[in-house]
Amino acid sequence: MKEIHNFTITERRQHGAQYFSLVLQHAGCMQPVVPGQFVEVLVEGCREVMLRRPISVHDVDEKAGTMTLLIQIVGNGTRQLNTLKVGDSLNVVYPLGHGFSVEAAGQQPLLVGGGAGIAPLLHLAKVLASKGIKPTVLLGGRTASLIPVQDEFLPYANVLVATDDGTLGHHGIVTTHPAFAQNYSMIYTCGPTPMMKAVARSAAERGIRCEVSLENMMACGVGACLCCVTDIDQGHRCVCKDGPVFDIAAMKKWYLQ
Numbered sequence: 501m502k503e504i505h506n507f508t509i510t511e512r513r514q515h516g517a518q519y520f521s522l523v524l525q526h527a528g529c530m531q532p533v534v535p536g537q538f539v540e541v542l543v544e545g546c547r548e549v550m551l552r553r554p555i556s557v558h559d560v561d562e563k564a565g566t567m568t569l570l571i572q573i574v575g576n577g578t579r580q581l582n583t584l585k586v587g588d589s590l591n592v593v594y595p596l597g598h599g600f601s602v603e604a605a606g607q608q609p610l611l612v613g614g615g616a617g618i619a620p621l622l623h624l625a626k627v628l629a630s631k632g633i634k635p636t637v638l639l640g641g642r643t644a645s646l647i648p649v650q651d652e653f654l655p656y657a658n659v660l661v662a663t664d665d666g667t668l669g670h671h672g673i674v675t676t677h678p679a680f681a682q683n684y685s686m687i688y689t690c691g692p693t694p695m696m697k698a699v700a701r702s703a704a705e706r707g708i709r710c711e712v713s714l715e716n717m718m719a720c721g722v723g724a725c726l727c728c729v730t731d732i733d734q735g736h737r738c739v740c741k742d743g744p745v746f747d748i749a750a751m752k753k754w755y756l757q
């Protein structure tokens with residue numbers, strides 16, 4: 501069930517110049533969050549930002565009643581969120597959208613993340629690990645400093661990195677990493693659209709089930725304004741309500757474009 505709640509920020513971490521994370525404490529009992537679901541954050545104190553901003557749930561600690569958001573600073577809203585301090589409160593609508601199909605993972609899933617698309621994959625890796633599955637996580641970025649939080653995955657996954665400039669891990673984009681060509685039971689991906697389309701095309705060619713998490717621009721976040729609509733094989737769908745996670749079996753038109 502969706503809830504609007506004022507969380508308290510209990511921790512703030514900086515990850516290089518572009519990324520930061522906020523640990524949010526719920527005052528009561530937190531709603532369960534499926535990996536891949538997101539929140540809509542109210543940005544206060546900035547006249548230019550009227551709409552809430554969609555941010556994936558990066559991590560959940562059910563016992564502690566906390567969730568963590570990993571945020572890339574790209575514009576006014578995320579810049580304003582970067583001014584929040586420990587003790588401040590953050591108004592959040594959650595949990596939103598349709599998350600990853602955890603039950604479809606099989607024994608050898610691959611998680612491919614690029615840029616801020618890395619965010620939802622930590623929660624997914626942790627949930628898979630809690631079911632005795634150790635996924636392979638492949639993280640991509642332009643350069644080493646733009647691969648945040650790779651160490652956070654280490655307890656739950658085999659972690660591989662690819663950078664366009666070769667400053668960390670494999671030199672090249674994620675789909676050219678030798679490990680990408682191996683056989684997997686399932687592929688989950690979130691990141692820039694060209695990266696996800698390349699991952700989806702390869703998965704389809706190899707007959708591997710694959711889910712993509714789209715990051716379309718959003719406003720209401722609940723299927724009312726239609727500003728996030730995307731075209732899938734069966735017609736138009738709201739990314740905020742019907743996604744953000746979609747199975748590529750219904751996305752041929754999208755990934756072949």
Ligand SMILES: Cc1cc2nc3c(=O)[nH]c(=O)nc-3n(C[C@H](O)[C@H](O)[C@H](O)COP(=O)(O)OP(=O)(O)OC[C@H]3O[C@@H](n4cnc5c(N)ncnc54)[C@H](O)[C@@H]3O)c2cc1C
Pocket residue numbers: 538549553554555556557570571572573574575576577578579616619620714715716717718744
């Ligand atoms: C379901 C979902 C989950 C997301 N999860 C995360 C997350 O976990 N961490 C994170 O850092 N970001 C995430 N994003 C992207 C995030 O919502 C945007 O970066 C943010 O809204 C930008 O707000 P702003 O006011 O700072 O930038 P704006 O001033 O609104 O825009 C600045 C620049 O960013 C571009 N931009 C804005 N929104 C998006 C978007 N959705 N996708 C691509 N480019 C965009 C604009 O075109 C513009 O060039 C997610 C988006 C969606 C839809």
Ligand code: FES
Pocket residue numbers: 717718719720721722723724725726727728729738739740741
């Ligand atoms: S953001 Fe309003 S319908 Fe999706």
